[in-house]
Amino acid sequence: xxxxxxxxxxxxxxxxxxxxxxxxxxxxxxxxxxxxxxxxxxxxxxxxxxxxxxxxxxxxxxxxxxxxxxxxxxxxxxxxxxxxxxxxxxxxxxxxxxxxxxxxxxxxxxxxxxxxxxxxxxxxxxxxxxxxxxxxxxxxxxxxxxxxxxxxxxxxxxxxxxxxxxxxxxxxxxxxxxxxxxxxxxxxxxxxxxxxxxxxxxxxxxxxxxxxxxxxxxxxxxxxxxxxxxxxxxxxxxxxxxxxxxxxxxxxxxxxxxxxxxxxxxxxxxxxxxxxxxxxxxxxxxxxxxxxxxxxxxxxxxxxxxxxxxxxxxxxxxxxxxxxxxxxxxxxxxxxxxxxxxxxxxxxxxxxxxxxxxxxxxxxxxxxxxxxxxxxxxxxxxxxxxxxxxxxxxxxxxxxxxxxxxxxxxxxxxxxxxxxxxxxxxxx
Amino acid sequence: xxxxxxxxxxxxxxxxxxxxxxxxxxxxxxxxxxxxxxxxxxxxxxxxxxxxxxxxxxxxxxxxxxxxxxxxxxxxxxxxxxxxxxxxxxxxxxxxxxxxxxxxxxxxxxxxxxxxxxxxxxxxxxxxxxxxxxxxxxxxxxxxxxxxxxxxxxxxxxxxxxxxxxxxxxxxxxxxxxxxxxxxxxxxxxxxxxxxxxxxxxxxxxxxxxxxxxxxxxxxxxxxxxxxxxxxxxxxxxxxxxxxxxxxxxxxxxxxxxxxxxxxxxxxxxxxxxxxxxxxxxxxxxxxxxxxxxxxxxxxxxxxxxxxxxxxxxxxxxxxxxxxxxxxxxxxxxxxxxxxxxxxxxxxxxxx
Numbered sequence: 112x113x114x115x116x117x118x119x120x121x122x123x124x125x126x127x128x129x130x131x132x133x134x135x136x137x138x139x140x141x142x143x144x145x146x147x148x149x150x151x152x153x154x155x156x157x158x159x160x161x162x163x164x165x166x167x168x169x170x171x172x173x174x175x176x177x178x179x180x181x182x183x184x185x186x187x188x189x190x191x192x193x194x195x196x197x198x199x200x201x202x203x204x205x206x207x208x209x210x211x212x213x214x215x216x217x218x219x220x221x222x223x224x225x226x227x228x229x230x231x232x233x234x235x236x237x238x239x240x241x242x243x244x245x246x247x248x249x250x251x252x253x254x255x256x257x258x259x260x261x262x263x264x265x266x267x268x269x270x271x272x273x274x275x276x277x278x279x280x281x282x283x284x285x286x287x288x289x290x291x292x293x294x295x296x297x298x299x300x301x302x303x304x305x306x307x308x309x310x311x312x313x314x315x316x317x318x319x320x321x322x323x324x325x326x327x328x329x330x331x332x333x334x335x336x337x338x339x340x341x342x343x344x345x346x347x348x349x350x351x352x353x354x355x356x357x358x359x360x361x362x363x364x365x366x367x368x369x370x371x372x373x374x375x376x377x378x379x380x381x382x383x384x385x386x387x388x389x390x391x392x393x394x395x396x397x398x399x400x401x402x403x404x405x406x407x408x409x410x411x412x413x414x415x416x417x418x419x420x421x422x423x424x425x426x427x428x429x430x431x432x433x434x435x436x437x438x439x440x441x442x443x444x445x446x447x448x449x450x451x452x453x454x455x456x457x458x459x460x461x462x463x464x465x466x467x468x469x470x471x472x473x474x475x476x477x478x479x480x481x482x483x484x485x486x487x488x489x490x491x492x493x494x495x496x497x498x499x500x501x502x503x504x505x506x507x508x509x510x511x512x513x514x515x516x517x518x519x520x521x522x523x524x525x526x527x528x529x530x531x532x533x534x535x536x537x538x539x
Numbered sequence: 540x541x542x543x544x545x546x547x548x549x550x551x552x553x554x555x556x557x558x559x560x561x562x563x564x565x566x567x568x569x570x571x572x573x574x575x576x577x578x579x580x581x582x583x584x585x586x587x588x589x590x591x592x593x594x595x596x597x598x599x600x601x602x603x604x605x606x607x608x609x610x611x612x613x614x615x616x617x618x619x620x621x622x623x624x625x626x627x628x629x630x631x632x633x634x635x636x637x638x639x640x641x642x643x644x645x646x647x648x649x650x651x652x653x654x655x656x657x658x659x660x661x662x663x664x665x666x667x668x669x670x671x672x673x674x675x676x677x678x679x680x681x682x683x684x685x686x687x688x689x690x691x692x693x694x695x696x697x698x699x700x701x702x703x704x705x706x707x708x709x710x711x712x713x714x715x716x717x718x719x720x721x722x723x724x725x726x727x728x729x730x731x732x733x734x735x736x737x738x739x740x741x742x743x744x745x746x747x748x749x750x751x752x753x754x755x756x757x758x759x760x761x762x763x764x765x766x767x768x769x770x771x772x773x774x775x776x777x778x779x780x781x782x783x784x785x786x787x788x789x790x791x792x793x794x795x796x797x798x799x800x801x802x803x804x805x806x807x808x809x810x811x812x813x814x815x816x817x818x819x820x821x822x823x824x825x826x827x828x829x830x831x832x833x834x835x836x837x838x839x840x841x842x843x844x845x846x847x848x849x850x851x852x853x854x855x856x857x858x859x860x861x862x863x864x865x866x867x868x869x870x871x872x873x874x875x876x877x878x879x880x881x882x883x884x885x886x887x888x889x890x891x
Contacts, residue, residue, distance in 0.1 A: 169768055181606065182584050184563055184879055188607040188625030188653055203652075226867040273738065376739055400738040404769035404865065405798055405818050409711070412653075412671065412694075413741040449867070451879045452564065452582060454842030454860030455798060455818035457769065460867035488877040 169402030185450035204415035207423035220481020222494035263390025498528025552887030580608025669695035709745025737767030814843035
C-alpha cells in the first residue's frame with residue numbers, strides 16, 4: 112500500500128502545532144521490549160546509560176588535535192604538550208583537555224572509507240554497515256530505540272545545533288520516524304511552546320483531546336509508523352512545555368557560562384549538560400565550520416580553544432557529578448584532514464588515518480589506542496573503521512551486538528557491521 | 540598621478556622566468572641585502588638558502604629551528620640573518636652567505652608560540668618580532684637582549700618599521716597600530732573589514748603589511764572574509780594615511796572565491812606589488828598604484844604567497860605552490876610514498 116507522507120490542507124488546518132517538532136517519547140512505545148530479553152532490558156533501564164555525541168562537522172584535523180606530529184614535514188606549526196597521562200601528548204591547542212586526559216580515551220587509528228562530506232556524514236553516523244537494502248539509523252536514533260527515554264519523560268534523542276530546529280525523522284532510517292532527532296535550533300525551544308495565558312487548563316485538555324482526534328485522522332491515511340511519529344511529536348511538545356527551564360539560559364550559573372565559553376558551542380555544550388542532567392538519553396551537539404581547506408592553521412588556532420574549553424568543562428562536570436560512569440562521551444568528525452598542506456595553506460579530507468576522542472561509560476580512562484606513522488600519513492597498527500567503534504559504543508551501553516539485532520519486519524539485522532568487532536583496548 | 544605606463548615599461552616581468560624549486564614546500568623567501576642569497580622559510584624547521592649570486596644552487600639548510608619559519612630579516616652589518624619559528628624561537632646567524640653560518644645568539648622562548656614576522660629597524664640596531672602571544676618584542680641585534688615590549692593583546696600577524704624608528708603592526712582582527720618603541724600607541728587604523736567571525740572561527744586579519752619609503756602611507760592587506768572553514772573572499776589591500784589614520788584607497792584584487800593577499804611591498808617608485816593565493820591553484824602577482832583604481836599589471840600564478848624584490852631592482856622572486864596541491868585523495872609518488880607539495884620560487888626579470 113502506498114501511503115501519503117504529506118498533509119492535506121484540511122489536516123494541516125488542524126495540525127499547525129506540528130511544527131513544534133519536539134519529542135517526549137511515550138516510554139511504552141519506545142525502548143527495548145521488542146529487541147532484548149526482559150532481564151537485560153530491565154538492567155539497562157535501571158542504569159540508564161546516556162550518550163553525549165559531539166559532532167565536529169567538516170573535519171577536525173587530527174594533527175592539530177589528538178595526534179600531533181610536531182616538527183615533521185606535515186606536522187604544522189604547533190607544538191605538542193604533555194597530558195595528565197605520562198607519555199601521551201596532544202596539540203598545544205588542547206591545553207584543558209590535556210589536563211583531563213586521564214578521564215579520556217583516544218583512538219588514533221581510525222580508518223574509514225569516505226572522503227566526501229555528502230556521503231561521509233551519514234555513512235559515519237549510521238555506522239557504515241553492510242548494504243542490507245535499508246537505510247540504517249544514525250547512532251542517536253539507534254540509541255533512542257535501544258535504550259528508550261528513561262524515566263525523565265523527555266525525548267530520548269535531542270540535537271542541539273546552530274541554525275534551525277525541527278523533528279528530523281530522517282535520522283531514524285528503517286527503524287521508524289518516531290526515533291528521529293528533536294532538534295533545538297541554536298538551543299532554543301520550539302516556537303509557541305508556552306500555552307497562551309488566556310487558555311485555561313480545561314480548555315487545554317479539550318484541545319489535547321481534539322489534537323488526539325486529529326492525530327487519529329492523520330494516521331488513518333498513512334502507515335502505522337507515520338501515525339505514531341505524528342502523535343509522538345505532540346506528546347513531546349506537551350512534555351517540553353513543562354521543562355522550559357532547560358532552555359532558559361538566563362538561569363544558568365554565570366560561572367558555568369564563563370567556563371564553557373560564551374560562544375555558540377560553549378552555550379550549546381552547557382545546555383547539553385542540562386539535558387543530560389534532566390535525563391535525556393542521547394544528546395547530540397553540532398559545531399559547524401571545520402572544513403578548513405584554506406587557512407587551516409589559523410582556523411584551528413581559533414576553533415580548537417573553543418572546542419577545548421567546552422569539551423574539557425563538560426567531561427569534568429560529568430565526572431564531578433558521578434555521571435561519567437553512565438554517560439558515554441564521543442567527539443568526532445566525518446573524517447580527519449590530509450597530512451599534506453595545500454597551496455591555500457589548508458588541509459583537505461583524509462579518512463585514512465584519524466582520531467576520535469571519547470570518555471566515560473565503560474571506556475578505559477587515559478587509554479590511547481592505535482598509532483599512526485612518523486609523518487602521520489597512515490595507521491601503522493590495526494586500523495579501525497566506524498563499524499568497530501559502533502560495536503564498542505554499544506558494548507559500553509550494555510548492548511551486546513552479538514545477541515541483539517534490529518527487527519526489520521521480521522528480518523533480523525545486525526546493529527553494526529558484522530565483520531567488525533569491539534575495540535577491546537578501549538574498554539575498562 | 541603615477542604614470543602606470545611608464546612603470547609598466549620598467550617593471551613588467553619578462554617572459555624569461557627562472558624557477559627555483561623548493562621541496563618540501565616553503566611559504567616565504569627574501570633576498571639578502573647584498574643580493575647574493577635567497578633565504579626561504581618553510582614547514583620543516585629548516586632555513587633554506589640559494590646562492591643566487593652564482594649558480595643558484597641550494598646551499599646547506601640552517602638547522603636548529605622547529606616547525607614553521609615565518610620570520611626572515613637581515614641586517615647589513617656583519618651579514619646578520621634573523622630567523623624565527625612557530626615554536627617561539629628567534630635566532631641570529633652571522634655570515635648568512637657562508638657555507639655554515641655561525642649562530643650569533645638565539646632565544647628559544649622569544650615568544651610563547653608562533654612568531655609571525657620579523658623586521659629590522661632602519662637604524663639596524665633593533666630586530667622586532669611579533670606573534671600569537673599578542674606581543675611585539677624588540678631585541679638588540681648585537682646580543683639578543685630584550686629592549687622593548689609592545690602589548691597588543693591580540694595575535695600580531697605582521698609588522699613593519701617606519702623610517703623614523705616607530706613601527707606599525709597588524710593583528711588578527713584587522714586592526715593596525717602605529718607604535719613608538721616605548722609601547723605608546725600613536726594611532727590605530729581600522730582594517731577590520733579584513734576580519735569576520737564566522738560561527739566559532741575568527742577569520743582573516745592583516746595578513747600583509749607594508750609602509751612606503753617616506754613613512755606616509757600604510758598598506759594593510761588580506762581578504763574580505765565571506766565564510767569560515769575554507770576561508771575565501773576577495774583579496775584586498777587597504778591603504779591608509781599614517782598621519783591621519785584615514786583610509787585613502789582600497790583595491791579589491793579578486794572574486795569572492797579567492798583568498799588572501801599573502802604579501803605586499805611598496806616600491807620606491809610609489810607603486811605597490813602584491814601576491815595573492817586562493818583555492819585551488821588560484822593566485823596572481825599584481826601591481827597597483829595610488830590614485831589608480833584598477834591594477835595596472837596582473838599575472839596569474841598558482842597560489843602565490845610571498846614576493847621579494849632583488850636589491851638590483853631587476854628581479855622579483857615569488858613563492859608559489861605547484862599546481863594540483865589540493866585534493867582529498869591519497870597522492871602517491873612512483874614508489875608508492877605519500878606525496879607532499881613543493882614550491883616553485885619563480886624569479887621574474889624586469890627591465891628596471
